[in-house]
Amino acid sequence: xxxxPAFIPFCRPTIEEDEIASVVETLRSGWITTGPKxxxxxxxxxxxxxxxxxxxxxxATAGLHxxxxxxxxxxxxxxxxxxxTWPSVVNAIELLGAQPIFADVDEDTxxxxxxxxRSLLSPRTxxxxxxxxxxxxxxxxxxxVAISGGDAVIVExxxxxxxxxxxxxxxxxxxxxxxxxxxxxxxxTTGEGGMITCHDEALADSIRTLRFHGVSKDAWNRYGRSGxxxxxxxxxxxxxxxxxIQAALGIQQLQKVERFNSARAERALRYAEAFAGVDAIxxxxxxxxxxxxxxxxYIVRLDAERGGLSRDELISAMAARGVxxxxxxTPVHQHAYYREKYALQPGHLPRTEAVGEQxxxxxxxxxxxxxxxxxxxxxxxxxxCDSETVRVA
Ligand SMILES: Cc1ncc(COP(=O)(O)O)c(C=O)c1O
Numbered sequence: 001x002x003x004x005p006a007f008i009p010f011c012r013p014t015i016e017e018d019e020i021a022s023v024v025e026t027l028r029s030g031w032i033t034t035g036p037k038x039x040x041x042x043x044x045x046x047x048x049x050x051x052x053x054x055x056x057x058x059x060a061t062a063g064l065h066x067x068x069x070x071x072x073x074x075x076x077x078x079x080x081x082x083x084x085t086w087p088s089v090v091n092a093i094e095l096l097g098a099q100p101i102f103a104d105v106d107e108d109t110x111x112x113x114x115x116x117x118r119s120l121l122s123p124r125t126x127x128x129x130x131x132x133x134x135x136x137x138x139x140x141x142x143x144x145v146a147i148s149g150g151d152a153v154i155v156e157x158x159x160x161x162x163x164x165x166x167x168x169x170x171x172x173x174x175x176x177x178x179x180x181x182x183x184x185x186x187x188x189t190t191g192e193g194g195m196i197t198c199h200d201e202a203l204a205d206s207i208r209t210l211r212f213h214g215v216s217k218d219a220w221n222r223y224g225r226s227g228x229x230x231x232x233x234x235x236x237x238x239x240x241x242x243x244x245i246q247a248a249l250g251i252q253q254l255q256k257v258e259r260f261n262s263a264r265a266e267r268a269l270r271y272a273e274a275f276a277g278v279d280a281i282x283x284x285x286x287x288x289x290x291x292x293x294x295x296x297x298y299i300v301r302l303d304a305e306r307g308g309l310s311r312d313e314l315i316s317a318m319a320a321r322g323v324x325x326x327x328x329x330t331p332v333h334q335h336a337y338y339r340e341k342y343a344l345q346p347g348h349l350p351r352t353e354a355v356g357e358q359x360x361x362x363x364x365x366x367x368x369x370x371x372x373x374x375x376x377x378x379x380x381x382x383x384x385c386d387s388e389t390v391r392v393a
Contacts, residue, residue, distance in 0.1 A: 049172030108285030
């Protein structure tokens with residue numbers, strides 16, 4: 001009997017010795033919550049993204065929530081976003097008392113469709129939240145044209161887009177707010193964490209207040225040398241601040257983002273080559289405008305008829321053979337709460353719904369060895385072969 005090969009996880013953060021040392025140093029420093037490390041991380045991230053302001057929070061979910069709140073989104077307002085996303089922003093819209101309006105996506109790239117966005121505009125539309133899906137940018141110029149003539153502003157969901165470029169510039173460099181995620185699956189991590197970039201000082205002030213209880217000073221200022229102990233709630237807010245422990249990790253990770261992203265790109269290319277002749281498997285399409293892909297996710301679409309099994313069967317079979325696979329995403333408008341509250345019938349978003357049954361995400365991270373990646377590829381092809389209808393060109 002020989003040992004079972006080790007399970008290949010779907011994702012794994014890349015944590016090196018300097019990150020560990022930096023966190024330990026912070027733990028020993030006597031200041032572990034929001035403080036100088038967070039301030040330094042904000043400065044470094046702003047510079048990286050090409051934005052004048054960056055504001056750290058404890059997740060992208062928190063960042064989307066607090067940004068929409070600071071923009072005054074509330075009851076009576078509509079916010080357009082994709083359904084092909086993680087529920088974060090949709091829940092935030094709902095929790096603020098506004099109504100999410102779901103836009104369909106391009107079925108090849110899964111980017112939000114500007115023409116559909118345009119058709120959904122109403123006098124109540126206050127914001128549009130496009131997702132830079134899987135690490136490719138949404139078509140921001142086309143989306144600006146789509147919402148022109150109304151009052152809506154764009155808030156970019158840049159959770160997948162650390163290092164993504166649109167027309168030669170980093171996501172986060174445009175004037176509107178963009179919200180990044182540092183969850184462990186993301187291109188760089190702080191354990192959990194998020195960052196909002198923006199250009200507007202007044203908006204930034206409002207976010208600073210709302211991310212920390214709605215009090216007019218944060219803890220560092222209150223207890224630091226320059227601070228006074230007095231504080232006042234000016235607007236009820238949340239406890240969304242990032243810790244120095246997290247920022248210690250983030251500062252080190254940010255210095256490696258190009259190395260990490262090129263390791264992702266290298267592995268993405270290997271997948272693309274491996275699947276080039278397999279007609280049951282189709283990787284997502286490439287957006288047709290100038291961009292740099294951050295390769296947050298490697299998503300393929302399964303043609304169930306050609307493959308001889310469903311996407312869910314494929315995911316289970318791969319897990320049984322020791323390969324972790326992800327699903328990004330189950331469309332949000334199909335989740336019970338939204339489906340029932342807004343009486344959304346099947347067929348509401350035909351492209352999102354069709355693709356939602358076909359997609360799966362393969363392991364993609366800098367420490368995924370080529371041997372393990374080859375095993376992922378072989379496992380996928382074996383499962384398809386075992387379903388007996390695969391056709392390899
Ligand atoms: C598109 C998108 N937006 C937002 C988020 C939320 O990020 P966080 O986990 O940092 O709250 C995610 C998380 O996976 C995401 O995929």
